[in-house]
Amino acid sequence: MSANTTAATSPAPGRPKPGEPPAGGRPPYSAGGGQQVPKAEFDWKPLLILLGLIVLALPAIGSPSSWLTLTAAGIAMGLIVFVIASGLTLVFGLMDVLNFGHGVFIALGAFVATSVMGGLSGWAGDNGAAQFASVFAAMAVAMAVAGAIGWAFERIIVRPVYGLHLKQILITMGGMIVGEEIIKVIWGPLQIALPLPDVLRGAWYLPLGNGDAAIEKYRVLAAVIGLGVFAAMGHVLARTKVGLLIRAGVQDREMVESLGYRVRRLFVGVFAVGSALAGLGGVMWGLYQQSVTPQIGAQVNVLIFIVIIIGGLGSTLGCFVGALLVGLMANYTGFLAPKVALFSNIGLMVAVLLWRPQGLYPVTNR
Amino acid sequence: MSTPILELSGVHTHIGAYHILHGVDFAVPAGEVTMLLGRNGAGKTTTLRTIMGLWRVSQGDVRFQGQSLTALGTPEIAHQGIAYVPENMGIFTDLTVKENMVLAARSARNASELDTQRLEWIFGFFPALRKFWLYPAGKLSGGQKQMLAVARAICEPRALILIDEPSKGLAPSIIQNLVTAFNELKRQKTTILLVEQNFMMAKALGDSVAVMDDGRVVHRGAMRELAEDESLQQRLLGLSLGAHQ
Numbered sequence: 096m097s098a099n100t101t102a103a104t105s106p107a108p109g110r111p112k113p114g115e116p117p118a119g120g121r122p123p124y125s126a127g128g129g130q131q132v133p134k135a136e137f138d139w140k141p142l143l144i145l146l147g148l149i150v151l152a153l154p155a156i157g158s159p160s161s162w163l164t165l166t167a168a169g170i171a172m173g174l175i176v177f178v179i180a181s182g183l184t185l186v187f188g189l190m191d192v193l194n195f196g197h198g199v200f201i202a203l204g205a206f207v208a209t210s211v212m213g214g215l216s217g218w219a220g221d222n223g224a225a226q227f228a229s230v231f232a233a234m235a236v237a238m239a240v241a242g243a244i245g246w247a248f249e250r251i252i253v254r255p256v257y258g259l260h261l262k263q264i265l266i267t268m269g270g271m272i273v274g275e276e277i278i279k280v281i282w283g284p285l286q287i288a289l290p291l292p293d294v295l296r297g298a299w300y301l302p303l304g305n306g307d308a309a310i311e312k313y314r315v316l317a318a319v320i321g322l323g324v325f326a327a328m329g330h331v332l333a334r335t336k337v338g339l340l341i342r343a344g345v346q347d348r349e350m351v352e353s354l355g356y357r358v359r360r361l362f363v364g365v366f367a368v369g370s371a372l373a374g375l376g377g378v379m380w381g382l383y384q385q386s387v388t389p390q391i392g393a394q395v396n397v398l399i400f401i402v403i404i405i406g407g408l409g410s411t412l413g414c415f416v417g418a419l420l421v422g423l424m425a426n427y428t429g430f431l432a433p434k435v436a437l438f439s440n441i442g443l444m445v446a447v448l449l450w451r452p453q454g455l456y457p458v459t460n461r
Numbered sequence: 462m463s464t465p466i467l468e469l470s471g472v473h474t475h476i477g478a479y480h481i482l483h484g485v486d487f488a489v490p491a492g493e494v495t496m497l498l499g500r501n502g503a504g505k506t507t508t509l510r511t512i513m514g515l516w517r518v519s520q521g522d523v524r525f526q527g528q529s530l531t532a533l534g535t536p537e538i539a540h541q542g543i544a545y546v547p548e549n550m551g552i553f554t555d556l557t558v559k560e561n562m563v564l565a566a567r568s569a570r571n572a573s574e575l576d577t578q579r580l581e582w583i584f585g586f587f588p589a590l591r592k593f594w595l596y597p598a599g600k601l602s603g604g605q606k607q608m609l610a611v612a613r614a615i616c617e618p619r620a621l622i623l624i625d626e627p628s629k630g631l632a633p634s635i636i637q638n639l640v641t642a643f644n645e646l647k648r649q650k651t652t653i654l655l656v657e658q659n660f661m662m663a664k665a666l667g668d669s670v671a672v673m674d675d676g677r678v679v680h681r682g683a684m685r686e687l688a689e690d691e692s693l694q695q696r697l698l699g700l701s702l703g704a705h706q
Binding site: 335336339340342343346347349350351352353354355356357358 | 513515534535536539540545547551553554555556560563564565567569570571613
């Protein structure tokens, strides 16, 4: 490698001591001070497949307005699924914890939302802004409750089984069963309605071709929140020191501790944030379904694991692309061949794994 | 000999059911380079890991600047001012060289808060790190990774640096770079405890030496004396410096 030669044969430059001015005043933050440095190439293929699916769906569906309606619905569904799965992908990708109990935080978030929105419905009345505020209040409370329970879940259930995948699966599934029963004790075993407030009902209609494309208001909000979560996760993980510590801690926990950082405290925080995101996803999924049952978490768990497996077992970008593929595929096949839609996600997972057995964006340390 | 900055007295370490260190005693004088030598499996790496709290002391005491470290966790020990370069280098391969350095500098929240003058000083020893500043550390060569590992340990002033076999598997020219860097640190009175199998490197750097065998320190003294006494080398290490020249 050229750098080896550089290191070995370059004449030793003058060695300024700490406190002396930098040699030549050259800033050290450029790649090689103008020298050619090979860069890692971004893998565009999964994104091209996503784009290809959207483009190919147009001739298959025929009507541009139906295509746009389904595409918007699929993207919104995919982003809701991403929010739900993002917590698990954080916990699995960064902490290597297989949390099969993730669903209980989804259910918890959804049930907390029924209480908060039910409690605020009288206050919100017909006021659109207040209704909007009640949705965000429900999301905030659901995240806080799910995050706090997640913190306790990590300390009591997960901590003793770090590094033991089989035990993680067993104990977190047990935790989910217990959690579901507690939810039944608090909210009852029956389905509870979680209607969208009036301000989020209905759709905007865009004239396209021979008809109108319907873009539902709630799906637009869900898509905005999903994109916000993706952007926030990307920013924190790539551009902050906390993100660096998390990424480094996954690779070599001992070395991070040797540098003077408390990794355990950091990982408890990651688990709590992952649980809070599940709570947020639960609210969004509940509003999407407009009803909540204690089994909602277990039902969504299957979808989440498909997304995470497609994505590359712990990759945030993979989870994002995988969720969008799942959302779009479900909507397109639901329109074109409803019976096929029943196993479209499984088919998608099989196709992706045949192409890339490690998933779309494999996590390198796994 | 100057005042010891680090003292190990009667240190025993168990790893699971295995009793690895059997009462290790030695001191590291401040401002000097102390070599920790010994055959493979003598307990050198375990000693460094025990000092860092990565293995717990089961009996005995480790005192740094007069304070016992045995009850402290690894992060707290690092905060006392001890830097550690492990045998496997501990490089975060998915992160760039810059990100590795930002993590090593506890006082910096991002690259712009790194001490530029100190970085320039480090780049003086290891110019490859400047060249590959934005490059994933996992793509560096073995020698460059070792340079990064050492650079991380010295990117902020530390009272003591523990380094485990930095020359392992490296080309002689890269080893020479490391020797130059360590000599510069030594000139600045940085205290270093260096585990090394390369006797030539040990001879070039060491002020004092502790030789381990079977989990115990079997010899302590000046490095110069050991370097000059081939029969002692033969007895303690199974080699003679003359045979390696």
